[in-house]
Amino acid sequence: MLKDSNAFSGFSSNDIAKAKTFYGEVLGLDVKEDHGMLVLQLKGASKVIIYPKPNHEPATFTVLNFEVDDIDKTVDELTAKGVQFEHYNFDQLKTDAKGIMRGGGPQIAWFKDPAGNILSVLHGTM
Numbered sequence: 001m002l003k004d005s006n007a008f009s010g011f012s013s014n015d016i017a018k019a020k021t022f023y024g025e026v027l028g029l030d031v032k033e034d035h036g037m038l039v040l041q042l043k044g045a046s047k048v049i050i051y052p053k054p055n056h057e058p059a060t061f062t063v064l065n066f067e068v069d070d071i072d073k074t075v076d077e078l079t080a081k082g083v084q085f086e087h088y089n090f091d092q093l094k095t096d097a098k099g100i101m102r103g104g105g106p107q108i109a110w111f112k113d114p115a116g117n118i119l120s121v122l123h124g125t126m
Contacts, residue, residue, distance in 0.1 A: 008046070011063045012053035013038075013115040019050050022114050026081050058116030071100055071107045071123040078111065078121070086110040086118075 013019040020038055024031040030041040038050040048064060068074040075085060075098050085099025086109075095101045100109045107123040 006045070008048060009063075010049040010051060011059060011117055012056045013050050013113070013117070014053065014056035015114060016050070016052050018114040023050070026078070026083065056115055058112070059118055062110065062118045062120050064117075065108075065120045065122055068121050068123060071109060071121060072098070074121050075100060075109050083111050086112070 016033070016036065016038060020031055020033060023029045023038065023040055032039045032041070036052055040048040040050065042048065066074075079085065079098075086095070087099050088095050088101070088110075092104070093101060095109070098109065099111070100107055108120050109122075110118055110120045112118055
């Protein structure tokens with residue numbers, strides 16, 4: 001019934017202006033503002049909306065993943081722009097000094113947007 005519809009994902013932010021700067025200037029994505037919401041135009045026809053929510057609570061899971069060819073280079077470039085990567089030291093989830101998990105699946109590093117939502121960069125394709 002819906003397999004031919006244009007679907008998109010969305011999540012909230014408590015500050016659309018900060019989100020616009022972060023996603024547009026720091027991450028370098030194509031960002032448009034429409035009716036008080038942001039539209040992130042991703043590779044291909046994919047898009048994500050970010051909508052304002054005054055009582056926003058950050059997602060406790062990864063809301064957006066970016067596949068990259070060179071995770072070390074991407075982490076270094078984002079770190080130079082002020083992005084802080086998360087560090088984990090759990091039995092099944094350990095990251096290195098850069099914040100990259102290596103082994104047990106794709107190489108992946110998590111970081112947060114200004115509203116505290118969790119994003120990631122990962123090496124390879126899913």
